[in-house]
Amino acid sequence: MDAILAQLLNGLDKGGAYALIALGLTLVFGTLGVVNFAHGALFMLGAFCAVTFRQLITLETVTVDPTQLSAWGAPLEIRTPLAQTWFGDFGAVLVEYSVPFSILFAIPVMLVIGIAMERGIIKHFYKRPHAEQILVTFGLAIVLQEIVKAVFGPNPISQPMPTALRGAADIGVWIGLAPGAVSYPLWRLVYFLFSAGIIAAVFAFLRFTTFGMVVRAGMADRETVGLLGINIGRRFTIMFGLAAVVAGLAGVMYTPLVPPNYHMGMDFLVLSFVVVVVGGMGSLPGAVAAGFLLGILQSFASMNEIKQLIPGIDQIIIYLTAVVILLVRPRGLLGRRGMMES
Amino acid sequence: MTLITKGLSRRSVIKTGLAGIIATGVAPTIFTRGAYAQEFCNAPTGDTVTIGFNMPLTGAYADEGADEDRAYQLAVEHLNGGGDGGMIPTFSSKTLKGNGILGKKVVGVTGDDQTKADAARDSARRMIERDGAVMITGGSSSSVAIAVQGLCQEKGIIFMAALTHSNDTTGKDKRRYGFRHFFNAYQSGIALGPVLGEAYGKDRVAYHLTADYTWGWTQEESIKNATEALGWKTLAPVRTPVGAGDFSQYLTPVLNSGADVLILNHYGFDMVNSLTQAVQFGMRDKQANGKNFEIVVPLVSDLMAKGAGSAMQGIYGTSNWDWQLTDEASKAFTKSFGAKFGQPPSQAAHTSYVQTLLYADACERAGTFYPPEVIKALEGYEFDGLGNGPTLYRAEDHQCFKDVLVVQGKEKPANPFDLLQTVATASRESVTYDPAIFGGELGPDTAVAC
Numbered sequence: 021m022d023a024i025l026a027q028l029l030n031g032l033d034k035g036g037a038y039a040l041i042a043l044g045l046t047l048v049f050g051t052l053g054v055v056n057f058a059h060g061a062l063f064m065l066g067a068f069c070a071v072t073f074r075q076l077i078t079l080e081t082v083t084v085d086p087t088q089l090s091a092w093g094a095p096l097e098i099r100t101p102l103a104q105t106w107f108g109d110f111g112a113v114l115v116e117y118s119v120p121f122s123i124l125f126a127i128p129v130m131l132v133i134g135i136a137m138e139r140g141i142i143k144h145f146y147k148r149p150h151a152e153q154i155l156v157t158f159g160l161a162i163v164l165q166e167i168v169k170a171v172f173g174p175n176p177i178s179q180p181m182p183t184a185l186r187g188a189a190d191i192g193v194w195i196g197l198a199p200g201a202v203s204y205p206l207w208r209l210v211y212f213l214f215s216a217g218i219i220a221a222v223f224a225f226l227r228f229t230t231f232g233m234v235v236r237a238g239m240a241d242r243e244t245v246g247l248l249g250i251n252i253g254r255r256f257t258i259m260f261g262l263a264a265v266v267a268g269l270a271g272v273m274y275t276p277l278v279p280p281n282y283h284m285g286m287d288f289l290v291l292s293f294v295v296v297v298v299g300g301m302g303s304l305p306g307a308v309a310a311g312f313l314l315g316i317l318q319s320f321a322s323m324n325e326i327k328q329l330i331p332g333i334d335q336i337i338i339y340l341t342a343v344v345i346l347l348v349r350p351r352g353l354l355g356r357r358g359m360m361e362s
Numbered sequence: 363m364t365l366i367t368k369g370l371s372r373r374s375v376i377k378t379g380l381a382g383i384i385a386t387g388v389a390p391t392i393f394t395r396g397a398y399a400q401e402f403c404n405a406p407t408g409d410t411v412t413i414g415f416n417m418p419l420t421g422a423y424a425d426e427g428a429d430e431d432r433a434y435q436l437a438v439e440h441l442n443g444g445g446d447g448g449m450i451p452t453f454s455s456k457t458l459k460g461n462g463i464l465g466k467k468v469v470g471v472t473g474d475d476q477t478k479a480d481a482a483r484d485s486a487r488r489m490i491e492r493d494g495a496v497m498i499t500g501g502s503s504s505s506v507a508i509a510v511q512g513l514c515q516e517k518g519i520i521f522m523a524a525l526t527h528s529n530d531t532t533g534k535d536k537r538r539y540g541f542r543h544f545f546n547a548y549q550s551g552i553a554l555g556p557v558l559g560e561a562y563g564k565d566r567v568a569y570h571l572t573a574d575y576t577w578g579w580t581q582e583e584s585i586k587n588a589t590e591a592l593g594w595k596t597l598a599p600v601r602t603p604v605g606a607g608d609f610s611q612y613l614t615p616v617l618n619s620g621a622d623v624l625i626l627n628h629y630g631f632d633m634v635n636s637l638t639q640a641v642q643f644g645m646r647d648k649q650a651n652g653k654n655f656e657i658v659v660p661l662v663s664d665l666m667a668k669g670a671g672s673a674m675q676g677i678y679g680t681s682n683w684d685w686q687l688t689d690e691a692s693k694a695f696t697k698s699f700g701a702k703f704g705q706p707p708s709q710a711a712h713t714s715y716v717q718t719l720l721y722a723d724a725c726e727r728a729g730t731f732y733p734p735e736v737i738k739a740l741e742g743y744e745f746d747g748l749g750n751g752p753t754l755y756r757a758e759d760h761q762c763f764k765d766v767l768v769v770q771g772k773e774k775p776a777n778p779f780d781l782l783q784t785v786a787t788a789s790r791e792s793v794t795y796d797p798a799i800f801g802g803e804l805g806p807d808t809a810v811a812c
Contacts, residue, residue, distance in 0.1 A: 022618045023615060023617075023618040023619075026614045026615075026617060026618060027611075027614050027615065029614075030610050030611055030614040031611075033610065034608070034610065034611065090700070090777070091686075091700075091706065091776075091777050091779060091780065094700055094701055094704070097704075174419060174420040174424055175424050175425055175428070175631075176631055178634075178638075178669065178671075180671075186641075186642065187641075187642065187644055187647065188642065188643050188644030188647075200648065200649070201618075202617075202618075203617065203643070203644050203648075204614075204643070205610075205639075205642035205643055205644070206642075207642065208610065208642070277608060277610075277639070278607040278608050278635055279631070279634075279635070279669075283420075284607070287607065318611060319610075319611040319614065322600075322611035322612050322614075322615070323615050324597075324598050324600050324615060324619075327600065327601075328598060334611070334612075335603060
């Protein structure tokens with residue numbers, strides 16, 4: 021029971037990441053009708069916003085002290101972080117909480133990147149076949165990751181989580197189980213709550229604001245909304261920017277869990293497409309539901325009891341589920357009629 | 363005159379005589395040396411000799427690859443007479459004079475094996491066919507080492523493996539053209555077992571998370587055998603994909619499995635990720651079966667300890683070499699490497715550097731680049747002064763035998779590179795085993811034309 025509860029938590033935590041990435045992907049597809057293979061790269065760029073932010077605030081002055089020697093006999097280099105020199109205690113807090121603070125840095129950066137990407141390249145492909153859209157966005161993803169590789173190098177760059185959020189929380193005690201029965205890393209809980217918060221905010225934005233209402237109307241019938249004199253194109257551009265921000269924030273908060281490298285977007289890309297397809301192309305609730313479902317299934321499939329029954333199941337469970345769901349419900353879990361069915 | 367009239371001309375006497383000299387094997391090498399040049403792949407003809415450095419510059423083990431790259435730069439510099447010579451002055455063999463190899467200047471070509479066996483073979487093939495490399499070295503994965511070693515056997519090119527720890531590399535997959543200086547998983551098990559028994563007792567339940575390829579499997583088996591000999595129990599091991607990144611789904615079941623020791627058969631970034639994530643799961647502070655929960659990483663390096671940071675503190679493992687060793691050779695290498703790159707070398711850098719020097723020395727001792735002769739010079743070679751004490755390159759399986767270090771993550775590092783401390787040394791005799799236990803055939807040493 022404890023083991024199942026812990027695995028469920030793990031599934032929710034993994035599912036949070038999948039759902040966040042898939043949400044942006046399906047949002048772009050639902051609004052602009054573009055299959056955006058560069059979406060994984062946006063997740064990666066978000067993670068590198070956190071890396072850049074930390075590098076900026078930990079810039080150091082290096083002075084060489086010839087009177088002291090390092091352990092291998094070279095003159096000792098003394099490093100002092102500039103943030104601490106300039107801001108004192110606040111500088112130290114900034115360094116300590118660099119990942120949460122980078123959210124503030126990532127939002128405008130990702131918004132600009134998203135809008136630039138849409139206006140610069142993707143808008144020219146709206147009326148082209150999906151295959152061409154996939155090719156151009158996939159090419160864009162490769163270009164972006166090569167740029168990141170050239171600037172930051174090929175190796176992962178670890179981002180420390182705040183000391184207060186290291187270690188695990190004894191969840192079992194909260195729900196009346198024995199101490200130590202179910203414990204889970206604090207940062208992963210934070211990530212789950214964060215993704216749930218972002219998903220709720222996106223839904224609330226679309227549901228309760230006039231802007232969101234127009235966007236939803238445009239998703240249902242773009243032509244009619246256009247005929248009403250509303251510049252739906254501009255709103256959709258903003259939605260692309262929003263999708264980029266959502267993917268970027270998923271990347272920022274993911275950095276303390278797995279150190280980011282230039283390739284992390286590609287690792288998530290295929291997965292998030294499967295999530296979108298399972299959830300139903302263009303369906304926001306579908307993407308979220310499928311994200312959590314696949315996260316939980318993947319987590320359970322990694323348990324030894326299951327792996328002993330079916331070896332290698334942890335590697336294929338996501339794709340197996342996709343096959344089964346598409347056979348049973350060809351439009352995905354919550355897919356709309358008419359989407360990709362011209 | 364009488365002889366000549368009986369039908370023996372001057373020409374026939376010389377012909378018969380020369381044939382006899384050559385046939386009885388007493389020909390001066392001046393005749394045969396030149397002949398080799400036509401008989402083996404990539405025989406150096408100009409005034410340079412090309413070596414292929416094939417290492418992971420991307421992928422899960424890229425940190426090791428980057429350090430190997432540095433070590434090779436240093437080795438080339440020292441072989442060509444640059445810098446302070448590093449370990450050349452401390453090396454027991456005195457054939458290396460700083461004038462390249464056999465008087466030819468050493469040049470290196472570099473390739474990225476991407477930590478993947480197929481990419482590594484492609485890269486090695488390019489170096490052999492396009493760049494004319496006479497020897498290939500490098501790598502940080504046993505699946506890569508085994509793949510490249512197989513290719514090198516076909517091509518008749520010597521492969522001096524760098525970081526590869528699977529028993530199979532010099533066991534069932536050994537090749538005549540492949541040589542390994544690094545130690546192996548079996549030796550890790552022998553060295554680590556007694557230390558674990560003393561530190562954690564005889565009554566333990568171990569849970570293995572294992573990288574799903576040759577190295578992981580053989581390390582899991584070796585450590586399982588060593589710990590079960592102590593009286594430990596082993597739960598069913600869990601295999602994890604290389605480069606998984608997030609290991610949380612494999613770590614979550616550990617907490618409620620009834621195990622009180624987690625053994626991470628992971629390397630490189632995988633180990634950094636799995637270890638830091640295990641610590642995030644509270645495994646260092648956990649109690650299980652009335653004991654402190656412990657984590658063991660059977661193969662560790664400075665680079666991994668640096669990546670894992672404080673998560674590594676107090677954790678036991680084994681190493682091939684450590685930059686803080688106090689012998690003259692280790693000090694000389696660390697000084698030379700530190701001065702050039704601003705950081706001490708890792709065990710990956712050390713083994714890469716040593717392998718390059720050993721190849722160069724073998725060519726010098728053989729007096730030729732002709733691979734069968736170089737192989738003979740390396741087989742059964744006993745040497746010292748390269749940082750591991752007296753070492754033997756065993757002829758039967760091309761495995762080096764030397765002391766193995768048992769290390770522990772330092773609780774209070776004195777500087778950012780002071781990460782591991784040596785807590786025990788398993789003697790060369792104790793880690794020597796019968797080559798027959800791992801089977802395999804070395805195969806022929808026949809030279810192959812390109």
